[in-house]
Amino acid sequence: MFDWYPHLLSADILGILGIFFFLVFWSRFRRTHTALPLPPGPKPLPILGNMFDMPEVHPARTFEEWSQYYGGIIYLHLPGQPTLVLNTLKSALDLLEQRSQKYSSRPRSIMIKLMSWSYAFGLMEYGQRWRLRRKYFHECFQQGVVDKYVPIQTQEINSFLRRMLAPGSSEKMERQTLLTFVAITVRAVYGIKVQDLNADYVVMARESLDGFALAGVPGAFWVEYFPILQFVPSWVPGAHFKRIAEQYRPVVQQALRQPFQAVKDSIALNPKNSPICATKDLILYIQQKYGGSGNYLEQEQAVMEAMAVAYGAATDTTNAVGLCFLLAMAKYPEVQKKAQMSLDLHVGPHRLPTIEDYESLPYIQAIVMESIRWQPTFPLGLPHLLIADDEYMGYRIPKGTTVLPNLWAMLRDPEAYPSPETFNPDRFIKDGALNPDIQDPQAIAFGFGRRVCPGRHFSNNALFLFIASVLHVFNVMPTTDDAGKPIPIEVDMTSGLVSIPKTVPCTLKSRSPAAEALVLQSR
Secondary structure (H helix, E strand, O other): OOOOHHHHHHHHHHHHHHHHHHHHHHHHHHHHHHOOOOOOOOOOEOOOEOHHHOOOOOHHHHHHHHHHHHOOEEEEOOOOOOEEEEOOHHHHHHHHHOOHHHHOEOOOOHHHHHOOHHHOHHHOOOOHHHHHHHHHHHHHHOOOOHHHHHHHHHHHHHHHHHHOOOOOHHHHHHHHHHHHHHHHHHHHHHOOOOOOOOOHHHHHHHHHHHHHHHHOOOOOOHHHOOHHHHHOOOOOOOOHHHHHHHHHHHHHHHHHHHHHHHHHHHHHHOOOOOOOOHHHHHHHHHHHHHOOOOOHHHHHHHHHHHHHHHHHHHHHHHHHHHHHHHHHHHHOHHHHHHHHHHHHHHOOOOOOOOHHHOOOOHHHHHHHHHHHHHOOOOOOOOOEEOOOOEEEOOEEEOOOOEEEEOHHHHHOOOOOOOOOOOOOHHHHEEOOEEOOOOOOOHHHHOOOHHHOOOOHHHHHHHHHHHHHHHHHHEEEEEOEOOOOOEOOOOOOEOOOOOOOEOOOOEEEEEOOHHHHHHHHHOO
């Protein structure tokens, strides 16, 4: 009866398919011929795009050099991962701040996933999972809360001062500086008092961060451009990325769970006498609010993951800034003397600096700011992901573009910071106070928009106390050669996600016996 129906159906389908392919072709034709152009950048190769243009060492500096030819924004054609580099603060504010609803997500990283680093909320796509973890982190480290960690920060910095009074301690200064910031963070987050960098948890956490640093370098692994490679067995020649991921995965998972479980066990054993720390506060909070509910395990997982992020977020970058400060003091003794005059005037010889001295020491605040700006320790920050097509400065930016804020270029902008190679805290000072007309480097270094680093207030307190305390007690001097002559300070930074000085050829010498006595009396 209806033997004509299949033939008609086939004709309809063919017609619909024809219309579909025509519309696809027409859409691509119009986009190619009438849409706004992409931002400028190096000429891409067919299929491979700009893969071979990606710099292997100090990419942020290369991108800054490219901006002289291509302008403040640069577009890179990378397979499966088109990338926009923002070399100017204006472009970062225009896009990452003013249009944060489009630019607040993160691109997916295959290496991050293979290493099990996906739990880090700083790397998560924008959404509810990210919000919950950031909420818990923010509750512990927001500006109105971080002062409760000042006693811990003060005690650990005073311990650093005492260690540096020992003979030969300057030979271990870099390690002692790292120990200080590790001890501050681990104690504040987990209540664990770290005496040595060889402690089990510290070794484990540092190894996991080494993996993160490798995975986070743009263009380091081809699997990011060709995700299908993630399914290649690790024994296949050329699959070194898979072997690297397999090396770090167990330690990343252990660093996430082990210290959190230690805090849980401590609370269960003796809730009143377990160490005060951020993780304990959050565990008690969720036990009271969600205990016995079906939502408890989800909340506990969020707390565990939020706290695990704190170690990497607060330690590596803060330590790098501390080392840059020491280098700068040895290289610019006139800055050191001016800071010490300010400390002698406002703090005096009978006590060590405290956080209560913050407002009365604008020059120390300026040194913190310049230490962050001078040698940017997070040169490219973390990438953003554009979730919808956008237009900017007469260019189109396609949905799915990875956006890299070049913090190095912004913090080294000679228009904002004249003579950017020079360490000059006075650039932030006017009439004896901080100059509000000069861009605060911290507003750049800690990221933009909804993805700004929530640990910045904790870090700022630690850096202020460290810098003020070191300068109040010690003279920072360059090391000397066999003839006793100072060796000129050469600044050479590592290349990677976090950039730190390769060497810190400095020594600390106490300013006076009275200064030594202050340290020995401190707790």
